Amino acid sequence: MFSLLPYNTFGLEVQADAGVVVRSRHDLQLPLADPYLIIGRGSDVLFTDDFAGTALIAGVRGIEVQHTGRSFEVRVGAGEILDELIVTLLQQGITGLENLSAIPGTVGAAPIQNIGAYGVEIGDYITSVEAVDLRSGQYVILSREECCFGYRDSYFKQHKEEKLFVLYVNLSFPDRFIPHLTYQGLKDKELKDAQAVRAEVMALRARKLPDPRFVGNAGSFFKNPVVDKNTVERLRAQWPDMPVFTAGKDRYKLAAGWLIDKADCRGITHGHAGTWEHQALVLVNRGQAKPHEIVSLGKYICTEVAHKFGVELVPEVRLYGRYGEVEWNSL
Ligand SMILES: Cc1cc2nc3c(=O)[nH]c(=O)nc-3n(C[C@H](O)[C@H](O)[C@H](O)COP(=O)(O)OP(=O)(O)OC[C@H]3O[C@@H](n4cnc5c(N)ncnc54)[C@H](O)[C@@H]3O)c2cc1C
Numbered sequence: 001m002f003s004l005l006p007y008n009t010f011g012l013e014v015q016a017d018a019g020v021v022v023r024s025r026h027d028l029q030l031p032l033a034d035p036y037l038i039i040g041r042g043s044d045v046l047f048t049d050d051f052a053g054t055a056l057i058a059g060v061r062g063i064e065v066q067h068t069g070r071s072f073e074v075r076v077g078a079g080e081i082l083d084e085l086i087v088t089l090l091q092q093g094i095t096g097l098e099n100l101s102a103i104p105g106t107v108g109a110a111p112i113q114n115i116g117a118y119g120v121e122i123g124d125y126i127t128s129v130e131a132v133d134l135r136s137g138q139y140v141i142l143s144r145e146e147c148c149f150g151y152r153d154s155y156f157k158q159h160k161e162e163k164l165f166v167l168y169v170n171l172s173f174p175d176r177f178i179p180h181l182t183y184q185g186l187k188d189k190e191l192k193d194a195q196a197v198r199a200e201v202m203a204l205r206a207r208k209l210p211d212p213r214f215v216g217n218a219g220s221f222f223k224n225p226v227v228d229k230n231t232v233e234r235l236r237a238q239w240p241d242m243p244v245f246t247a248g249k250d251r252y253k254l255a256a257g258w259l260i261d262k263a264d265c266r267g268i269t270h271g272h273a274g275t276w277e278h279q280a281l282v283l284v285n286r287g288q289a290k291p292h293e294i295v296s297l298g299k300y301i302c303t304e305v306a307h308k309f310g311v312e313l314v315p316e317v318r319l320y321g322r323y324g325e326v327e328w329n330s331l
Helices: 082-091 194-208 229-238 256-262 291-309
Strands: 015-022 036-039 045-047 051-058 063-067 071-077 126-133 139-143 164-174 216-220 244-246 252-254 273-276 279-285 318-321
Touching (some): 071 082, 279 291
Parallel strands (some): 015 051, 036 051
Antiparallel strands (some): 244 252
């Protein structure tokens, strides 16, 4: 058996039948026997059960930097830790990812859900992603356009059946600092350089989010729901202070954390699972939580929010059961 405890930031005591750390494509013995799953650090995953198959751990290392005169072109192994990459880049004067500071997890997982924070998404800097198609063994390179990045979305999520194992991520950065300070919390601050932005982002995050080393969690458990104008008008009539953000033509993003808070679910505890006192969108393991306790708390929150606002919450975290990925509605 292979413990998945170091590979899930919820800190759940779950196991896989076997595990392989993939340091190069040659570690992938294709074709693979079903079932298998790909995992980085498990900071966007909830294991709902032990896994009856092989866990493929992203372990490709290496950071190659080229200065082309106007930009820095960077090729990074999927197993590198994103925050360590940000530190390495900043030490070399390469800026762009500082707003994503302190997001846990690997570089290879970053394009999967197009991670984002404080007004920046990783897809803004990705030029291409190199991967192996685990079914055919073919090496594929997806351009930024082919990655189809959207809000917490990408080609990799839209085409899960293709089983692409990301090996390298290629990024491009301008050779001067371009600040992204439009986000509430950053815009009123005097932040002169990327190091100052990183420090501020880390301070903001530390105030709001639990550190998974001490409190098991997977960040935002639910996505911010995207709704139409009628829904916004209906809700604003009753809750005029409800935060609303534009999300494309006639689409509006609501703050899931606000909805959960107003549905009286902030800081609650169910068994050994709970919601974080400072950010209701984060579900936490209060100690010895079992997977089913996290699931049942998530279901309770969905019911309360649907009852109060008529809005459906959908998990941002990926759910893996005994034989592979599972849908929230099937649990
Ligand atoms: C405290 C906390 C704060 C967070 N804050 C943010 C935030 O601000 N913004 C944000 O966007 N996310 C945030 N997250 C979520 C998470 O950190 C990111 O989604 C991160 O990219 C996940 O990296 P990982 O290596 O842990 O991936 P995992 O959780 O291991 O995997 C996530 C998904 O990617 C797939 N995957 C992983 N590696 C590969 C690979 N090499 N090839 C193909 N598929 C792969 C897995 O199969 C899985 O479906 C937060 C999480 C925590 C715990």
